Amino acid sequence: MATVLRRLSLKTIGSLYSSGGITFPFTTPDQSPFLTRNLRSLVFWHPYSRNMCSVANYEPQSGASLSAALNLDDRVPATIITGFLGSGKTTLLNHILTSQHGKRIAVIENEFGEVDIDGSLVASHSSANEDIVMLNNGCLCCTVRGELVTMLLELVKKKRDKFDHIVIETTGLAKPGPVIETFCTDEQISRRVKLDGVVTLVDSKHAMQHLNEVKPRFVVNEAVEQVAYADRIILNKIDLVTDADLEALTKKIQHINGMAQIKHAKFGIVDMDFVLGVGGYDLDRIDSEVPSNGSHCENHTNKHGHECHQGHHHDHKHDSAVSSVSIVSEGNLDLDELDDWLERLVEEKGEDLYRMKGILSVKDSEARYVFQGVHSTLDGCPGKPWGPDEKRVNKLVFIGRNLDESALKKGFKGCLV
Ligand SMILES: Nc1nc2c(ncn2[C@@H]2O[C@H](COP(=O)(O)OP(=O)(O)OP(=O)(O)O)[C@@H](O)[C@H]2O)c(=O)[nH]1
Numbered sequence: 043m044a045t046v047l048r049r050l051s052l053k054t055i056g057s058l059y060s061s062g063g064i065t066f067p068f069t070t071p072d073q074s075p076f077l078t079r080n081l082r083s084l085v086f087w088h089p090y091s092r093n094m095c096s097v098a099n100y101e102p103q104s105g106a107s108l109s110a111a112l113n114l115d116d117r118v119p120a121t122i123i124t125g126f127l128g129s130g131k132t133t134l135l136n137h138i139l140t141s142q143h144g145k146r147i148a149v150i151e152n153e154f155g156e157v158d159i160d161g162s163l164v165a166s167h168s169s170a171n172e173d174i175v176m177l178n179n180g181c182l183c184c185t186v187r188g189e190l191v192t193m194l195l196e197l198v199k200k201k202r203d204k205f206d207h208i209v210i211e212t213t214g215l216a217k218p219g220p221v222i223e224t225f226c227t228d229e230q231i232s233r234r235v236k237l238d239g240v241v242t243l244v245d246s247k248h249a250m251q252h253l254n255e256v257k258p259r260f261v262v263n264e265a266v267e268q269v270a271y272a273d274r275i276i277l278n279k280i281d282l283v284t285d286a287d288l289e290a291l292t293k294k295i296q297h298i299n300g301m302a303q304i305k306h307a308k309f310g311i312v313d314m315d316f317v318l319g320v321g322g323y324d325l326d327r328i329d330s331e332v333p334s335n336g337s338h339c340e341n342h343t344n345k346h347g348h349e350c351h352q353g354h355h356h357d358h359k360h361d362s363a364v365s366s367v368s369i370v371s372e373g374n375l376d377l378d379e380l381d382d383w384l385e386r387l388v389e390e391k392g393e394d395l396y397r398m399k400g401i402l403s404v405k406d407s408e409a410r411y412v413f414q415g416v417h418s419t420l421d422g423c424p425g426k427p428w429g430p431d432e433k434r435v436n437k438l439v440f441i442g443r444n445l446d447e448s449a450l451k452k453g454f455k456g457c458l459v
Pocket residue numbers: 125126127128129130131132133134160213214243278279280281282307308309310
């Protein structure tokens with residue numbers, strides 16, 4: 043059964059505020075379809091992310107309700123660092139903790155086993171006294187997910203004034219899906235913490251072997267999942283590979299995830315704005331995040347100075363069951379058809395749809411429509427208006443398992459007017 047997020051109009055938020063408290067929005071009786079409901083209101087509030095979306099068409103009804111609504115998002119951003127065993131997660135974490143970014147960081151270090159080796163490595167590297175390091179034993183994605191919730195709540199309830207950003211380092215064998223879903227589905231967490239992004243470290247020397255590993259039926263390949271869920275991918279340890287190896291790996295990764303920005307690095311050295319303040323789940327960033335043709339690949343730290351080419355994965359054969367499908371197409375979409383298609387899609391394929399993002403041109407609408415989703419949780423709102431001479435190009439990216447590219451394209455085409 044699809045979980046399509048409900049929204050409240052600004053007017054409703056205002057009345058909830060003035061009535062002395064916010065009621066959790068899932069209690070809204072609004073049963074209208076996802077897009078139709080959202081496009082026909084003016085300003086929307088995401089019950090989990092509390093993002094204010096486009097205010098372009100909004101006529102303020104009362105100063106108090108607008109400012110109350112605009113001040114809603116005081117949640118602390120959280121970054122998940124994931125990546126296969128030995129890929130350089132702790133190295134990146136130490137780089138974050140010793141860099142000048144002006145943020146006080148709270149770290150949740152997930153150690154699998156009795157001895158907290160990574161914890162002491164991190165603690166001994168952290169330069170800022172204010173940084174907080176917490177440890178939990180076990181695997182975040184399975185046995186200790188409840189513990190993650192407890193730790194996050196403890197942080198935000200008791201120490202909120204002591205840090206500006208949370209970084210969670212998962213174990214090398216963690217599946218990111220369940221950890222991400224904690225931020226979307228746990229009401230207490232989603233009210234206080236906002237998922238900023240998933241940063242995946244890839245060991246350039248060994249990743250191909252892990253990505254190609256064939257697992258028994260129903261067993262997940264963690265390395266593939268970690269790439270698939272990423273908002274940012276760091277191809278680390280480039281000092282250990284040749285140009286050709288790096289190019290092949292980049293293509294393989296772009297085939298799995300055509301949405302994430304990729305950077306090459308040695309010892310996790312990347313600019314801080316590549317990993318913190320990513321806004322991977324912010325609807326107002328989707329316009330700049332959805333690539334028009336394949337994934338972004340910036341190569342600032344590439345020792346070899348070669349360029350990555352977007353969209354080239356179509357020239358190669360890959361056997362991975364997890365892949366991405368991009369649709370770039372001019373034209374206007376019929377709102378009702380689109381609504382039906384998206385709802386049907388997440389209902390039927392939600393399990394297999396890891397991430398999706400899109401910018402859509404809807405008939406008779408002045409503004410872009412932006413949406414993003416994780417499995418069957420969809421989230422969308424009107425975005426920037428189209429310019430008078432601007433080509434109205436729809437861009438959608440789906441990342442998931444066993445995606446049927448032709449069925450997705452056909453479904454999309456069926457929504458064009
Ligand atoms: N040559 C080389 N070594 C690196 C690079 N980045 C990290 N390393 C080394 O690789 C080893 C593993 O790095 P970690 O940061 O501990 O990796 P991790 O992902 O946290 O490892 P686990 O916690 O075991 O999953 C360490 O010895 C690092 O110093 C790199 O770019 N090049």
